[in-house]
Amino acid sequence: MPTYKLTYFDIKGLGEGIRLILSYMGKDFEDNRIAFATDPTSPWHKLKSEFKYGRLPVLEIDGQPIYQSSAICRYLANEAGLLGANAWENLQIDIIAGSVKDLAAELMAIFRDRNADTKVEKMKVFKEKTVPFYLSIYDKTVKDNNGYLANGKLSWVDLWFVGCAETVEAVVEEPIFDKYTNLKALKDKVYALPNIKKWIDKRPKYRF
Numbered sequence: 596m597p598t599y600k601l602t603y604f605d606i607k608g609l610g611e612g613i614r615l616i617l618s619y620m621g622k623d624f625e626d627n628r629i630a631f632a633t634d635p636t637s638p639w640h641k642l643k644s645e646f647k648y649g650r651l652p653v654l655e656i657d658g659q660p661i662y663q664s665s666a667i668c669r670y671l672a673n674e675a676g677l678l679g680a681n682a683w684e685n686l687q688i689d690i691i692a693g694s695v696k697d698l699a700a701e702l703m704a705i706f707r708d709r710n711a712d713t714k715v716e717k718m719k720v721f722k723e724k725t726v727p728f729y730l731s732i733y734d735k736t737v738k739d740n741n742g743y744l745a746n747g748k749l750s751w752v753d754l755w756f757v758g759c760a761e762t763v764e765a766v767v768e769e770p771i772f773d774k775y776t777n778l779k780a781l782k783d784k785v786y787a788l789p790n791i792k793k794w795i796d797k798r799p800k801y802r803f
C-alpha cells in the first residue's frame with residue numbers, strides 16, 4: 596500500500612480536489628498544511644525553495660514528490676476510475692480543468708498583488724465579471740451533461756472543480772452555489788458520495 600503525503604496550504608483551492616480524490620479512493624493520506632500567506636515575510640517564503648517549482652500542491656507517493664495539481668489529479672484518477680473512457684472523453688475533462696486553472700490563476704494574481712488599491716479593484720472585477728463568466732459556462736455545461744462537467748458522468752474534474760469553487764465562493768463572499776443551481780446539485784452529489792462525505796465530516800474547517 597503506497598503512502599500519500601499532500602503538502603498544500605490551509606485552504607481548499609487547488610489542493611482540495613486532490614484531498615477529495617484520495618478520499619474517494621478510500622486512501623489514508625497525510626494532510627500536511629502550511630499557513631496560507633503570500634507576503635515575503637511569511638513562513639511559506641522560507642519553505643518555498645524546498646519545493647522544486649516553488650509552488651503547492653505537492654503530493655508525495657512513497658516519498659516521491661509529484662507536481663502540478665491537474666497532473667496529480669489525472670494520475671490518481673487513473674486508479675480511482677475517474678478518467679474518461681477514451682482520448683476524446685479525457686480531452687473534454689482537460690478542457691474544463693484548464694479553464695478552472697485559468698480562474699484559479701486570476702485569483703492567485705490578486706492574492707499576490709501588494710498594492711492595496713489595485714487589489715480591491717481587481718477583486719471587484721473578479722467578483723463581478725470573472726466569476727460569473729466562468730460559473731455560468733460551467734452551470735450550463737453541467738445542465739447539458741447529465742449533471743456533470745464532462746461526458747455525462749462523474750470524473751476527477753467534478754471533484755477538483757468543487758474544491759476550487761468553494762474557495763472562490765468564500766473569497767467573493769457570495770453564495771455562488773445558491774445562484775448556480777446546476778453546480779449546487781453537482782456539489783451536493785459529490786459530497787454525498789460515501790467516502791467523500793466521511794472526508795467532509797472530518798476535514799479541518801477553514802474560511803476558504
Ligand SMILES: N[C@@H](CCC(=O)N[C@@H](CS)C(=O)NCC(=O)O)C(=O)O
Nearest residue numbers: 608609649650651652663664665703
Ligand atoms: N500550476 C500549478 C500552480 C500552483 C500554484 O500556483 N499554487 C499556488 C497556491 S494555489 C502557490 O503555490 N502559491 C504560492 C507561491 O506562488 O509562492 C498547479 O496547478 O499546481
